[in-house]
Structure formats: C-alpha cells, structure tokens
Amino acid sequence: MAQAKRSERIGAIAKILSDAPNRIVPLSEFCQRFGAARASLSEDVKRIAEAFKREGLGEIDAVAGAGGGVRYRPIIGADRAERELFEIAARLSQPNRLLPGDFLYTNDVTCDPKAAARMGRMLARGYYDAGLDFVLTMETKGIPVALATAEALNAPLVIARRETKAYEGSAVKINYRSGTTGGMETMSLARRAVAAGQRALIVDDFVKGGGTLRGMIDLMAEFGARVEGIGVVIATREPERKLVSDFHALFVLQRVDREGERAVVAPSGWALGRDG
Numbered sequence: 001m002a003q004a005k006r007s008e009r010i011g012a013i014a015k016i017l018s019d020a021p022n023r024i025v026p027l028s029e030f031c032q033r034f035g036a037a038r039a040s041l042s043e044d045v046k047r048i049a050e051a052f053k054r055e056g057l058g059e060i061d062a063v064a065g066a067g068g069g070v071r072y073r074p075i076i077g078a079d080r081a082e083r084e085l086f087e088i089a090a091r092l093s094q095p096n097r098l099l100p101g102d103f104l105y106t107n108d109v110t111c112d113p114k115a116a117a118r119m120g121r122m123l124a125r126g127y128y129d130a131g132l133d134f135v136l137t138m139e140t141k142g143i144p145v146a147l148a149t150a151e152a153l154n155a156p157l158v159i160a161r162r163e164t165k166a167y168e169g170s171a172v173k174i175n176y177r178s179g180t181t182g183g184m185e186t187m188s189l190a191r192r193a194v195a196a197g198q199r200a201l202i203v204d205d206f207v208k209g210g211g212t213l214r215g216m217i218d219l220m221a222e223f224g225a226r227v228e229g230i231g232v233v234i235a236t237r238e239p240e241r242k243l244v245s246d247f248h249a250l251f252v253l254q255r256v257d258r259e260g261e262r263a264v265v266a267p268s269g270w271a272l273g274r275d276g
Contacts, residue, residue: 120148
C-alpha cells in the first residue's frame with residue numbers, strides 16, 4: 001500500500017486507539033499498516049498522547065514487554081469530568097421526574113448514548129488494572145451505562161435476569177431480599193456466562209436499599225467469582241444504611257422537593273474526586 005502522509009497517519013492512529021479502549025495495540029501492527037518505521041510511529045503516538053492529555057480526552061501510554069504496545073484509556077480530565085457530571089445532574093434534577101416511592105425517571109438519560117458513554121467512562125475509572133473478566137448488571141435501565149463501562153474497560157457485559165430464558169440454557173437462580181420493600185425477589189444467570197475464579201465489576205443504575213446489589217454479590221458467590229468493585233449511577237441519601245455499603249456512585253439523590261415536584265440530584269464526592 002502507498003505510504004500515508006504523517007498527518008493522515010496520526011489521525012488514523014488516534015481513531016484506531018480511541019475505538020479500542022484499554023486494548024494493547026502492538027506497534028508492529030501500525031508498522032505493517034502504514035509502512036512506516038517504528039521510530040516514526042513512536043513519535044506519532046507521543047504527539048497524539050500529548051494532544052489527548054492537553055485536551056482532557058484520555059491517556060495513551062506505552063506498555064513494555066513481549067506483549068507490549070500502545071494503549072488508550074478514556075480517563076478524561078478533572079475539569080471536563082466535573083462539567084459533564086453537573087450537566088447530567090441538572091438533567092436528573094428537572095421537574096416531573098419523581099415516581100411513586102420516591103424513585104426517579106432516568107430512562108432518557110441512561111439511554112442517551114452520549115450520556116451513557118460519559119457515565120460509563122467515569123465508572124470505569126479505577127478498574128483499568130483490576131484484571132476484570134466482565135462487567136455484571138441486572139436487566140434494568142442500567143444496561144446502557146453498564147455496556148459503556150464494559151467498552152471502556154475492554155471487557156464483556158454479563159446480564160443477570162429476573163427469570164431464566166430457555167435460549168440461555170441451564171442457569172443458576174437465587175432468591176434475595178429487596179432492600180426497599182423487604183419482599184423476596186429472584187435473579188438468574190446462565191451457567192456458561194461466568195466461570196469460577198473470574199473477576200467482576202458490578203454496575204447498576206439506582207440503589208436505594210441495596211437489595212439488588214446484594215443479590216448480584218450473592219449470585220457471584222454461587223459461581224465462585226470475585227467481585228472487584230461496585231459502581232452505580234445514582235444512590236439515594238436515605239436510607240443511609242443499605243444492604244451493601246462498599247460501592248461508588250456517580251450521583252446522590254439528596255432530597256425530594258415535593259413542592260417543586262422534583263428530586264435534587266448532585267454529583268457525589270467520589271465522582272468529583274473529593275473523597276475515596
């Protein structure tokens with residue numbers, strides 16, 4: 001193939017890396033593709049990394065070793081992350097979102113591809129080096145955000161269901177207690193979806209009492225899988241004591257403004273980088 005101009009090559013490399021987050025791309029792959037010397041490509045990658053860092057678009061680093069290469073991680077800058085968090089919080093705090101039981105209507109936000117991608121990147125933060133095998137979520141409104149998190153981490157998405165589906169084969173089914181109502185719920189997952197010893201990140205859209213999170217933790221225990229972390233989109237401030245305490249939330253539903261018919265939602269301290 002004809003040798004690409006440097007400007008064309010830099011644009012193509014930036015696109016290839018950003019489309020494959022957290023995947024190590026061997027430098028030799030670029031050498032073969034663009035017919036350029038390794039030293040020239042190393043300089044190209046350096047320029048891209050500097051531009052991405054300057055614009056808060058993510059981090060590009062070199063990975064040494066036999067299986068080494070170049071890797072992009074969509075870890076956005078603090079200023080941009082804060083701006084995006086407050087933009088989403090403002091949408092979630094709009095009037096007429098309150099549902100019975102002080103739940104919140106979030107479908108239009110969690111199913112917005114751009115918003116879901118932003119939230120997924122933020123939830124992925126801190127887990128790039130955790131050696132995750134998959135991201136686990138429940139068949140709820142959180143699937144788009146969980147999928148975006150899995151994409152950022154270069155990990156598959158596994159979805160637990162309320163009921164077993166025949167086309168998924170045999171499944172493990174557990175009962176768990178709802179943290180909100182106290183009633184019993186069921187959760188199932190295909191046996192072939194998870195193997196013993198694998199590592200999971202749990203992602204959910206909303207936590208009030210923590211029953212669903214507790215159920216997913218117990219489900220992973222049935223498979224002999226290890227839960228490396230838990231991330232949620234929104235956590236309610238009340239009740240303060242939940243069935244699961246060790247999780248990170250992007251937003252906190254601070255209070256309900258009944259006169260204004262809205263919930264007051266704000267970015268969490270964790271998401272803003274102001275606490276652990």
